[in-house]
Amino acid sequence: MITLQSAELADGGAHIATAWSDGRTRRFHAIWLRDNAQDAATRDPGNGQRLITLADVPGTTAASHIAVEGDALSVTFAPDGKVTRFAADWLRDHAYDTDMPQAASWLGAEVETWDAALPVPDARFDDLKADPVTRRNWLTAVRRYGFARLTGGPVTDGALFQVVDSFGHVRETNYGRHFEVRSEVNPTNLAYTGLGLQAHTDNPYRDPVPTLQILYCLDNSATGGDSMVVDGFRAAERLREEDEAGFMRLASHCARFSYNGAQGVNLTARRPMIELAPDGELIGIRFNNRSAAPITDVPFDQMADYYRAYRRLAEIIDDPAMAISFKLAPGDSFIVDNTRVLHARKGFSGAGSRWLQGCYADKDGLLSTLNALEAAHGTA
Ligand code: NM2
Ligand code: OGA
Ligand code: ZN
Numbered sequence: 001m002i003t004l005q006s007a008e009l010a011d012g013g014a015h016i017a018t019a020w021s022d023g024r025t026r027r028f029h030a031i032w033l034r035d036n037a038q039d040a041a042t043r044d045p046g047n048g049q050r051l052i053t054l055a056d057v058p059g060t061t062a063a064s065h066i067a068v069e070g071d072a073l074s075v076t077f078a079p080d081g082k083v084t085r086f087a088a089d090w091l092r093d094h095a096y097d098t099d100m101p102q103a104a105s106w107l108g109a110e111v112e113t114w115d116a117a118l119p120v121p122d123a124r125f126d127d128l129k130a131d132p133v134t135r136r137n138w139l140t141a142v143r144r145y146g147f148a149r150l151t152g153g154p155v156t157d158g159a160l161f162q163v164v165d166s167f168g169h170v171r172e173t174n175y176g177r178h179f180e181v182r183s184e185v186n187p188t189n190l191a192y193t194g195l196g197l198q199a200h201t202d203n204p205y206r207d208p209v210p211t212l213q214i215l216y217c218l219d220n221s222a223t224g225g226d227s228m229v230v231d232g233f234r235a236a237e238r239l240r241e242e243d244e245a246g247f248m249r250l251a252s253h254c255a256r257f258s259y260n261g262a263q264g265v266n267l268t269a270r271r272p273m274i275e276l277a278p279d280g281e282l283i284g285i286r287f288n289n290r291s292a293a294p295i296t297d298v299p300f301d302q303m304a305d306y307y308r309a310y311r312r313l314a315e316i317i318d319d320p321a322m323a324i325s326f327k328l329a330p331g332d333s334f335i336v337d338n339t340r341v342l343h344a345r346k347g348f349s350g351a352g353s354r355w356l357q358g359c360y361a362d363k364d365g366l367l368s369t370l371n372a373l374e375a376a377h378g379t380a
Contacts, residue, residue, distance in 0.1 A: 004088035007073055013062030018073065018091065026095040030063040034077050036094070037084045105240055105247070105274075105282040112144050113234035115322050121145055125153030125331070128166055135166055136373040139366060140380040142212075146337035147229050153216070153331040160216035160357050163333055168365030171210045173203070174265050181215065181356040183348075188262040190290050194222070194354075196347035197290075199230045199317050201338050202360070204286035205257040205267040205293075210360030213338050217328035221352025228323045228344040229336060232285030235316045236274050239309065246309030249298075250274045253306060256293035257286065270297065273313065284339040287317065317342060328356070337363060 003021045010017050015029045034057050037043070042052055058079055065076035071088045107113070121141035127134040128150060141148040153159050160178060164170050170177055175189075184192040191197065203209050215227070240247035251274040260266040275284035298306045316322065323344070328334070336343050338360075348354050 002092055004068055004071065004073060004091065007066050007068055009063055009066060013064055013078065016063055016066055016073075016075070020092070025097070026091065027097040028091065028095075030075075030077065031057065031061045032096075033063070033075055033086065034061045034082070037082075038086060038090065039084045042084070100279065101281070104244075104280045105236060105251075105276065106280055107233065107282055110143055111146075111233070113237060114145055114231050114324075115234055116320065116324055118145065118324060120324060120326060121148040123148070123150055125150045125163075125333075129162065132373055133377055136370065136377055137380050139167055139370040139373065142335060142337060142366060143370060146231060146233070146341035147334060147343075149326070149332065149334040151329070151332050153333060155218055155330040157218070158357070159331075160214050160333060160359055163214050163216065163335070164359065164361050167369040168212075168361050171212075171360040171362055173206070173210065173360060174262065174267075178357050178359040181358050182354060189259075194224075194348045196224075197345050199228060199323070199342035199344035200288040200290070201232065201286055201342055202288070203259075203267075203291075203338070204271070204288045205259045205269050205291050207269040207271065209269075209286065209338060211337065211339050211363035212335060212361040212366060213343070214333060214335050214359055214361065215328070215343070216333035216357045217330055217355075218357060219330055219353050219355040220328055222348040222354040223350035223352070224346045225348035225354045226325050226327045226346045227334065228325045228346075229334070230317055230322045230324075230342045230344070232287060232317070232340050232342050233282055235313060235322060235342075236282060236285060238316050239274075239313050243309065243312065246305070246312060247274065249302065249306050249309045250313060251276050253295075253302075254297040255286065255295050256297070257288065257291045258293040259291050268293065273310065285342070287313070287342055289314075339363070 005019045005021055007016055007018045013030055015027050017025050017027050019025055043050055060079060062078050063075050064078040067074045072085045073088065073091060074083065074085045076083045123134050123138040128138055138148050150163060181191055183194045187193050202213050236247065251272055253272060254270045255273050256270050258268045271286055273286050277283050
C-alpha cells in the first residue's frame with residue numbers, strides 16, 4: 001500500500017509536490033486539481049458527471065494552502081478561496097507525473113500480441129450466460145487477445161444475439177441487424193460465396209468501423225470453410241521490427257476503402273492501414289483486399305515504397321506462423337476485435353453446406369461491461 005506522506009507548494013502554488021511511501025514524488029498542477037475536484041459542487045454525487053465548465057475555474061488558479069489530513073490532501077485555492085479534499089488513493093491512481101511510453105506502436109499493459117502458438121481463448125456458451133466470472137474471464141480474453149471462441153451453443157436462428165446480449169448491443173448496418181453468411185446466387189458481397197477469404201478486418205469502408213464482429217455457426221458440413229484469425233497488432237509489430245520506415249509509411253498515409261455491391265449503397269472511407277494515436281500507441285489495423293480502393297493519398301515519389309510495405313504486411317498476414325485455425329461446429333461462434341484481429345476462411349464446397357450468422361457490435365460497450373464485472377468480481 002503506497003501512502004501519501006507529505007506535500008509542499010511549489011512554483012508559487014502553481015503546483016503541489018506530493019511525497020509518497022514508495023519514495024516517489026508526484027506533482028499535480030493547481031489548475032488540474034481544481035478542474036478535477038471531487039466534491040459535490042464540482043461533480044454530481046449521483047452520476048459522477050462534472051457540473052462546472054472551465055469558465056468556472058479562474059485562469060489564475062493556484063494553491064494557497066495545503067495540508068495532509070490522514071489519507072487525504074486538503075487544498076485551498078486562490079483566488080477564490082475554495083477548499084476541497086482529494087483522497088490519497090485517488091491522487092495516486094490519477095498521477096500523471098510519470099514516465100510516458102516512448103516506443104513507437106506501444107500497447108497498453110492489458111493487451112498481449114500472439115501468433116499461431118496461442119491456445120484459443122474459449123468458454124462454453126451456457127457458462128458465459130450463467131456465470132459472471134466466466135463472462136469476466138472471456139471478456140478479459142477479448143481485451144487481451146482481441147478474439148475469443150464460444151462452444152456448445154444452441155443451433156438456432158438468432159442465437160448470436162444471446163452472445164451480444166451478454167456484454168452489449170448490436171450495431172446495425174446496411175447488412176442488417178445480423179447477416180446470413182452462406183453461398184448465394186447473386187451475392188452482394190464475396191463473403192456470401194464459397195470462396196476463401198484472405199484474412200481481413202470487416203467494413204474498413206465504414207467510418208467508424210464496427211469494432212466487434214461475431215460469427216456464429218449453424219451448419220458447417222461442407223468440405224473446407226475452416227476459420228482463421230491473425231493478430232493484426234503482431235503483424236504490424238513484425239513489420240516495424242523489419243522495416244521501421246515501411247511501417248511508418250503505412251501509418252502516416254491514408255489508404256482508401258469502398259463498397260458499392262448493393263443497390264443504393266456506396267460506402268467510402270479514407271484511413272490508414274496502421275493507425276497510431278498521437279502519442280504512438282498502436283490503435284487500429286484496417287486490411288481488406290476485397291474492399292481496398294485505389295490509394296490516391298500517397299505522393300507519387302513514395303508510392304513504390306508504400307506498396308513495398310503494404311505487400312510485406314500482406315505477406316506477414318498470410319504467414320501460416322501467424323494464424324490460428326479452427327473449424328466451427330454448429331453452435332460454435334467467435335468474436336473478433338475488428339480494429340485489431342483479422343479473420344479469414346478457407347473456401348468451401350462439396351456435398352454439405354455452410355451457414356454462419358454474423359453481426360457487429362462495439363468494443364466500448366464490451367469494455368464497459370468488463371469494467372463493471374471487474375468492479376464486482378475483481379480482475380481475472
Ligand atoms: N458482410 C459479411 O467487410 C466486408 O465487406 C466483409 C461483410 C457482408 C457483412 C463482409
Ligand atoms: C464475414 C467473413 C468468414 C466466414 O462474413 O465477414 O469474413 O467464415 N466470414 O464465412
Ligand atoms: Zn469478414
